[in-house]
Amino acid sequence: YASSVTAAPRTAFVHLFEWKWEDIAQECETFLGPKGFAAVQVSPPTKSHNAGAWWSRYQPVSYSFEGRSGSRGQFQDMVQRCKNVGVDIYVDAVINHMAAYDRNFPEVPYGPNDFNSCTSDIDYGNRWQVQNCDLVGLNDLKTGSEYVRQKIADYMNDAISMGVAGFRIDAAKHIPAGDIAAIKGKLNGNPYIFQEVIGAPGEPVRPTEYTYIGDVTEFEFARKLGPAFRDSNIAWLRDLGNQMELSSADAVTFVTNHDEERHNPGGPIWHGVQGDGYFLANVFALAYPYGYPKIMSGYYFNGDFDAGPPSSGVHTGNACGFDGGNWVCEHKWRGIANMVGFRNHTAGEWSITNWWQGGNDQIAFGRGGLGFVVINKRYGSSINQSFDTGMPDGQYCNIIEANFDESTGQCNAAADSSGQSVITVSGGQANFTVGGDQAAAIHVG
Template sequence: MVSRDIATDVSRRQILKGLTGAAAAGVAGVSSAGTTAADHGAGEPVALQYFHEDWPTITDDLSRVSEVGIDAIWIQPPQKSRLTPGHEVRDGRGEPPFGYQPVDLLDFESVMGTEAELQTLIDTAHREGVEVYVDTVMNHMAAGMNFDNFPQFSWNDFHHQGGIPTWAYGFDPEDDRCFENGEPRDPDRIECDPELVEKGSIENLPDLKQSSEYVRTKLYNYMQKIANTGADGYRFDAAKNMPEWFFRQHANPWAENDFGGMFRVGEVFTTSVELAQQYADTGMHVFDYPLYFAIEDAFNHGDMRVLEGAGLIAQDSARAMPIVENHDTQHPDQYKLAHAFVLGAAGYPMLYNLYPDEILGDADFRNMIWVKKNLAGGSTIWRHTDANLAIFERESHLLVGLNNGSTTISQWVQTSWSDQILQDYSGTGEPIATDSEGWAYVTVPAGGWTYYAPTGESETGIQDGATYEIRNAYSGKYLDVAGWSSADGADVHQWSYHGGSNQRWTAEALDDGSYRLTPAHSGKALDVSGPSTDNGTNVHQWRWHGGDNQRWDIQSVGDGYRVSSRHSGKCLDVAGWSNADGGDVHQWEWYGNSNQRWYFEQV
C-alpha cells in the first residue's frame, strides 16, 4: 500500500493555497527584477481537467502542463469502480470517464492505473509545481450490484427512495408537489423537493446516507486515503445531491482541519446562483454552472448582454470556478471566444477538452492562459454590452473586448486609465490611447477578442541609443554572442552573466518604430538567418544591411518584453526551455511564456 504522512505536504499545500487565494482576490504582487513594465497585479490561477487518460500518460505530460502555466489538474476518481457496457477504452483513453460507479472506496488499483502509478503522478506534478485535485465520489456507489459486494457498506447504509424525477429539481408555485401542509418544501423556493433531490438515486446509483455516523466514518477514511497520497484537493462529485450540512459540518472541516487545508470544489449543477452560493458558503469553491448556461447562450452566436452580471462570479468570484465545458456538458460553437471570456473574467477557471492537446498545444490558449496569470485581477466593471459586443474591465488591470458578430466592431468606452497607451496582449489589435478623461476607442475583430492593458511606458520604454544587458525571464541567462566572435554568422545564444561587451546590446530606434540591436563588441546586428520565417530559425549576428530580418519590435508584455522580428513576426525564444549556458536562441511564434520574455537592464 502506497501511503504518505499528510504533514509532509502541508507546508507546500498551504503556500500554494495562499497564493491562489491572493490571486483570486486580485492582490498585486512584486514584479521581477529587471522589469520596467507596469505592475499588473499578481494574476490569477488556471486549472485543467485532465481526463480520459491513464495515470502514466498524464504523468508523462506534466512538464508541458507546467510549461503552459497550469496551476492545478483535476483527475478522475482513483478508487475501484464498476465499468458499464457503455465504457470503452480507445487508444488507451476512457470515454465516458471511469470512476463514477464506486465499488471499493479504499482500493486504488483501478483501470486508470495502479496506486503506485497514481503516487508517481502526484509526486511528478509537485516537482513541476502543479497541484492535483482528485475527484471524490461520496454521494453513491455502483448501480446493479449486490449490496454485500461493497466492502464498506451494506443495505442499511443507503436511502431507498427510488429515482429523482425532473420536477423535483425546480420550484413551481403552481405544483402542489412543491408544498407540504401549505408551506413550500424548500423555503428558498429553488427546488421543488430538496429531500428527494438529496435522498433519491441518480440514474439508479444507490444513494448513501450521509446522516449515518457509520457512513460518515467510511467517507472520512476515503478522503483521508486521498490526502495521504499528497494530493492537494478534492472535487466533490454530485455535491448538489448531498445535503449542505454534510459539507458545512463534516467534509469541508475534514479537508481544512484534519487533512492539511485541502482545496475543495463542489459540483452543484444548477441554474440558480442562490443555490450555488449556499453550497459555496459551506466552505468550498463551486463550479459556476449558472455562468455556464449564460456562456452557452452568448457564445452560440447569441446575445452578449446575458453575460453582464451572470453567474456566481458576479457576487462571489473568490469561490467561483467558471467552465466552458466539462465531461458532462457540451461547449458552445464559439469555443475559443468563450474561453477568451473566462480567462479574462474573475474566478478560478477550470479548462477542459476531450483531447488535452487541443488546449496545451494551441498558441491561442497559451496566450489566454498567460493573460489570466499575468494581467487579470481586480473587480469587474462592465464598460459596454450589446447584442454582439461585450467590453469589461478588471479594474486598473485589464480591458477585455469580445465580439461574437461577423464584422469588426469599434466602440468608445470609459476606462480607469487616463493619458496612457494600452497594448493589446491578444496579438490581434493595435495599441490604443486613452484621453485625459479615460475614454478609449476599442476595436474588436469579428468573432475575436482583445486584451488591453497599460504598458507602463509612454511607448516601448526602450531608450534610443541606450545599451542594455538582455536577460531571459525563464533561465535568468543573458543574450550573448558566442565566443566573443566578430564574424558574420556568429551564433547568438544565452550565457551566464559576466558583464562582457558581447552581452551588451545597443538599441537604436529606426524610422518605422522598430529597433536595431547591436552587440557592443562587434558592431554587427542581431539577425534572423536566411532570412527565414520558419519556427526554429537560428538567430545570429550579421553586418547591418537594414533588412526586416534585422529590425526588431520590442513590446512590453507586463512581465518583461517580447522581441519579435519585423520580417516574420516571430519572437526571440530560448529553444527547448533550456536553462543551460549555450542554450540556443531562435525565433518562434509567440505564445507568451517566460522563455520568450526578456528583461532589458540598462547599463
C-alpha cells in the first residue's frame, strides 16, 4: 500500500446540513480531515427569521454571525480547526433576498429602496421575473445597486477574514450573472464560488451563463442518476457526463440535496426512499469522472417538510448512522466515506476504462489503472467473476467492506461486513464476489 490518503488532492465535499459549528469542528478533526474531504458546506450562518423550520435559515434578517448553529466565536473556531486539518469551509450565502414580511433590516441596514418592487409570483419562463420578483415571497434585494452589492461583499469579506474558503451562492438563478460578478469583484482573495442555478427545460436562465464566475450546480446529474438507481437501470450511466449541460470542470454534482429530498422526493434518490440504491448511487457518483461531488448529510424528517434539526446535537456513535438515529450521517457510511479516498486517488486519470456491464443493472469500470469499482444493482444475485481491472499487480483493500488504516498499513474488515476485504490483482485480473445490491472498490494509495 503506497502513499497516503492525506497526501492526495481533495476532490469531494460534504454538506453538513443544520450541524452546529462546534460539532463540525470536531467532525473535521476526527473524521473529515483523515478521510480526505475537501470542504464542508455549512448552513447559512447569519441571524435569520426565527421559526423552528429548517428553511428559516434561508431568511436572513442581518449579516451578523449568530443563529441556530452557534455564535460568531464558535464559527471562527470551527473555520480554524477545520483548516488545520485540511478541510475548507464553504458558507451558504443567501444574498438574493432577505426574510419575507418586512423591508426594513436596520442591522445591515437595508430599507425599502434597497429592494426590487415586483412582488408577484415568479413565472419561470420569464427571465425578468425570475431575477427581479420575490422568490416565494422573499424580499428581493436590488443587487443592481452599488450600495447593496457593497453590503453583500462586506458580509462575504467578513467570512473570508475568518478563514472561509468558499461560498455557495443561494438562488443564484434569481440574481443576474453580472450582479454576482460585480460582487465577486469586491471580494478579498480568490474564494471558491459555486452557484445554485437549477437548469430546467424551457427556462430562459441557463446554468452556463454563470460559469465565467465560478462553478454551478448540475441538477440534471441527480435527476438522471436517481431514477436510474431506483429502476435498477444503470448501464446507460456510462454516458451520463455527456448528457449534462455543464462541462465537468464547471459542475458541482450531488445525489440529492436538502431541497430535492423535500421538494422533489419523487426525483433524485435519497436515503428516505431506498437505502441500498441511495448508497450505490453515492458510490457511483464518487467513482464517476464528472464534476465536483457534494455529499448530502442530513437528518430523518419522516416526510415532515418543515421539520428542523433534531434537538439532540449529537452526531457520533449510536445517534448517527444506519441505526435509525436522528442524524443520518450519510457521509459516515463506510463505503461513501471511503469512496472519497477513491476519488482523491483516481483524480489523475479522468476517464472511464475497462468498462463492463451485465444486463442493465450490473456495471464495473476502472479509472485508468488508479482505481476499479463494481456495482451490483441486481437484488438477490451475486456477481462472481474475474475482471480486467487495468490496475498494477498487488493486494488492495476493498474499501466498501473494509477500512484502510494508514498508520498501520492494515486493511481492517468491518465487523458488520461479510464481503471480501482484500482483492488481489494479478496480471491486471482480479476476482470479485459482490452480493446483490452491493459494491466493491479498490484504488491505488
